[in-house]
Amino acid sequence: MSHTIYDIARQAGVSIATVSRVFNESTKVSPKTRDKVIQIAEQVGYHPQGFAQGLAGRQKKVIMAVVPLLSNYFFLQVLNGIQDAISETDFELHIYNVKPKEERIVQLKRLLGRKWADGYLFVSIHLSNEEWADIHKLGQQMVLIDDAYSASNYFQINNKQGACKATDFFLEQGMRRLALITAEKRSIPAAKRQEGFLETLNNYGVSTDRVPIVTGNTTYRHGFNESNGYEAMNKLLAMEQIPEAIVCVSDIQAVGALSAMKEQDVEIPIIGYDDIQLSQYIGLSTMRQPMSKMGYEGTKVLFHHIDDEQSDLVQESYIPELIQRSTTKNIQ
Amino acid sequence: MSHTIYDIARQAGVSIATVSRVFNESTKVSPKTRDKVIQIAEQVGYHPQGFAQGLAGRQKKVIMAVVPLLSNYFFLQVLNGIQDAISETDFELHIYNVKPKEERIVQLKRLLGRKWADGYLFVSIHLSNEEWADIHKLGQQMVLIDDAYSASNYFQINNKQGACKATDFFLEQGMRRLALITAEKRSIPAAKRQEGFLETLNNYGVSTDRVPIVTGNTTYRHGFNESNGYEAMNKLLAMEQIPEAIVCVSDIQAVGALSAMKEQDVEIPIIGYDDIQLSQYIGLSTMRQPMSKMGYEGTKVLFHHIDDEQSDLVQESYIPELIQRSTTKNIQ
DNA sequence: TTGACAAGTGTAAGCGCTTTCAGTATTATT
DNA sequence: AATAATACTGAAAGCGCTTACACTTGTCAA
Numbered sequence: 001m002s003h004t005i006y007d008i009a010r011q012a013g014v015s016i017a018t019v020s021r022v023f024n025e026s027t028k029v030s031p032k033t034r035d036k037v038i039q040i041a042e043q044v045g046y047h048p049q050g051f052a053q054g055l056a057g058r059q060k061k062v063i064m065a066v067v068p069l070l071s072n073y074f075f076l077q078v079l080n081g082i083q084d085a086i087s088e089t090d091f092e093l094h095i096y097n098v099k100p101k102e103e104r105i106v107q108l109k110r111l112l113g114r115k116w117a118d119g120y121l122f123v124s125i126h127l128s129n130e131e132w133a134d135i136h137k138l139g140q141q142m143v144l145i146d147d148a149y150s151a152s153n154y155f156q157i158n159n160k161q162g163a164c165k166a167t168d169f170f171l172e173q174g175m176r177r178l179a180l181i182t183a184e185k186r187s188i189p190a191a192k193r194q195e196g197f198l199e200t201l202n203n204y205g206v207s208t209d210r211v212p213i214v215t216g217n218t219t220y221r222h223g224f225n226e227s228n229g230y231e232a233m234n235k236l237l238a239m240e241q242i243p244e245a246i247v248c249v250s251d252i253q254a255v256g257a258l259s260a261m262k263e264q265d266v267e268i269p270i271i272g273y274d275d276i277q278l279s280q281y282i283g284l285s286t287m288r289q290p291m292s293k294m295g296y297e298g299t300k301v302l303f304h305h306i307d308d309e310q311s312d313l314v315q316e317s318y319i320p321e322l323i324q325r326s327t328t329k330n331i332q
Numbered sequence: 333m334s335h336t337i338y339d340i341a342r343q344a345g346v347s348i349a350t351v352s353r354v355f356n357e358s359t360k361v362s363p364k365t366r367d368k369v370i371q372i373a374e375q376v377g378y379h380p381q382g383f384a385q386g387l388a389g390r391q392k393k394v395i396m397a398v399v400p401l402l403s404n405y406f407f408l409q410v411l412n413g414i415q416d417a418i419s420e421t422d423f424e425l426h427i428y429n430v431k432p433k434e435e436r437i438v439q440l441k442r443l444l445g446r447k448w449a450d451g452y453l454f455v456s457i458h459l460s461n462e463e464w465a466d467i468h469k470l471g472q473q474m475v476l477i478d479d480a481y482s483a484s485n486y487f488q489i490n491n492k493q494g495a496c497k498a499t500d501f502f503l504e505q506g507m508r509r510l511a512l513i514t515a516e517k518r519s520i521p522a523a524k525r526q527e528g529f530l531e532t533l534n535n536y537g538v539s540t541d542r543v544p545i546v547t548g549n550t551t552y553r554h555g556f557n558e559s560n561g562y563e564a565m566n567k568l569l570a571m572e573q574i575p576e577a578i579v580c581v582s583d584i585q586a587v588g589a590l591s592a593m594k595e596q597d598v599e600i601p602i603i604g605y606d607d608i609q610l611s612q613y614i615g616l617s618t619m620r621q622p623m624s625k626m627g628y629e630g631t632k633v634l635f636h637h638i639d640d641e642q643s644d645l646v647q648e649s650y651i652p653e654l655i656q657r658s659t660t661k662n663i664q
Numbered sequence: 665t666t667g668a669c670a671a672g673t674g675t676a677a678g679c680g681c682t683t684t685c686a687g688t689a690t691t692a693t694t
Numbered sequence: 695a696a697t698a699a700t701a702c703t704g705a706a707a708g709c710g711c712t713t714a715c716a717c718t719t720g721t722c723a724a
Contacts, residue, residue: 047445113379384680
């Protein structure tokens with residue numbers, strides 16, 4: 001039923017070393033022998049077993065992308081970029097989805113310890129420096145996407161700058177009474193975005209003492225959810241002086257905020273963050289991040305490091321781009 | 333740097349067999365020895381290498397989900413279900429994304445031949461019977477999700493029945509001048525949905541001779557795209573007698589159709605198909621498929637078959653559910 | 665003709681585990 | 695006390711491959 005390299009070797013009248021060489025296109029094999037082996041292999045549908053190759057060889061020809069709960073557009077985009085880069089090689093991509101029920105760090109250490117792949121891409125896995133240090137110590141090639149750790153390759157997004165851009169946009173329009181819809185403080189991206197918002201106001205000489213910074217009570221996904229935005233917006237609408245424009249730390253919250261506005265029949269300019277697929281359809285202005293590019297470039301860098309362990313670290317921070325849609329078009 | 337079972341055995345003063353037994357929780361090991369081994373392993377951060385276990389053992393403890401271009405909500409939902417089922421076990425889930433640039437069947441045969449996993453879940457991989465037969469012959473445990481092949485386990489959706497339900501809904505409201513926005517004929521789901529549409533009309537005694545069945549010219553993804561729906565809708569709007577209601581073979585096309593309606597400032601009831609995430613936000617009525625359930629159940633079945641190779645085939649067809657939202661709410 | 669070299673191939677030693685089988689120490693049974 | 699049963703452990707044989715090394719030819723310059 002199942003053939004091994006021995007079967008092929010026997011049938012082709014050669015040694016297993018030769019069969020192996022044919023499949024690895026490594027050392028010279030005479031065209032005649034090669035053809036014979038290939039012919040037999042095709043006939044019986046033989047392919048070298050991944051596990052045996054991985055154990056015996058120096059490379060496994062596998063890249064593993066480690067992602068958290070596979071659930072949103074962000075990963076899909078990043079994965080597409082990764083996919084593109086992998087397609088150019090003879091590596092396989094295996095995706096590992098961290099299980100929500102088990103402690104992350106334990107799971108990751110086990111995964112790396114099991115040495116499944118030649119290199120790992122961590123997508124949106126947010127760990128503390130100590131935790132990354134722990135992982136890094138395991139000595140596997142890796143690149144982080146959407147997180148940063150000083151001793152590793154990473155591609156991240158400058159959350160602060162993104163928020164600066166959004167805030168700047170409104171200030172340039174002459175608006176001064178801005179508000180921020182934020183998420184939980186312990187979310188680093190949320191914190192950074194908030195920082196950018198405040199800093200930009202300061203730069204423009206706008207006092208930040210009484211700037212409304214609100215979030216909802218729904219804490220699912222650290223507050224990055226629609227209900228949270230809805231609740232937050234209602235808080236803003238309940239204020240005696242309603243803000244002129246709103247910066248929001250995520251599109252999904254902005255979606256909730258928009259429903260709240262609609263209910264109260266008001267229209268306040270708003271800029272979200274992430275450019276989720278939905279935003280395009282509902283005309284939500286947003287900060288777009290170069291997701292697929294990060295995936296692609298990150299994978300390229302990983303391959304470099306697999307080929308040459310000594311190559312220099314690559315650490316990039318991209319700045320998001322403001323995509324203007326209808327939620328900022330009615331201004332003026 | 334990297335430890336093997338020998339290092340652990342030596343440090344713990346036992347044989348490698350014992351270390352192996354500790355990690356496999358198999359035969360009895362005295363608590364004392366077990367603790368000693370575990371302690372040492374934790375200390376140095378040892379985990380058995382996946383490749384060595386896979387080669388030596390009878391099980392690899394890996395399930396592989398094979399998916400096409402990872403790009404839409406459908407897979408994400410299915411994957412969530414798979415994930416849930418996997419979480420209940422000590423298996424790992426590896427996701428394999430078929431590369432668009434290489435011929436599918438070649439890729440799949442190679443993948444299975446390499447024996448990466450104990451079982452395979454094919455999600456939305458549509459092949460002909462001959463092709464499935466080829467794959468099946470490789471003798472791996474597998475279940476198809478969103479496709480069917482008689483000699484294999486599968487979980488599919490009854491596309492025809494779904495379309496029947498949608499069509500039925502409009503007919504029940506007394507409407508008779510219906511239209512269908514379809515996709516390319518070579519897409520089996522599209523063809524089945526069209527079949528259901530026509531059959532239902534027939535059942536109600538509505539002549540199907542001149543029923544408008546249209547599609548756009550954009551063939552990307554077999555016509556399952558927004559532009560296609562937009563173009564198709566414009567064709568319908570250009571008819572001398574505009575239909576009373578529209579059944580559409582996909583939500584994404586319905587989205588395009590809705591923009592076309594908006595442009596011409598008309599509102600015609602429409603039901604899409606798939607219940608993509610967006611539909612909820614734009615209020616598109618649609619046929620919802622039990623995606624996550626299929627993933628969950630499919631994985632369970634796969635485990636059964638891995639445990640007991642002889643167990644009976646499971647072949648299920650689910651019927652989608654009509655989700656009514658605003659695009660069908662204005663009816664009478 | 666001879667030696668040097670290249671090209672092609674085979675032999676065999678692992679890679680890091682699992683698992684069978686056999687052995688020893690311990691406990692239970694009569 | 696003698697025997698049987700049980701609990702635990704180790705030795706060693708693979709799992710299916712890669713690859714260093716050795717070997718056999720054939721070719722060509724000297």
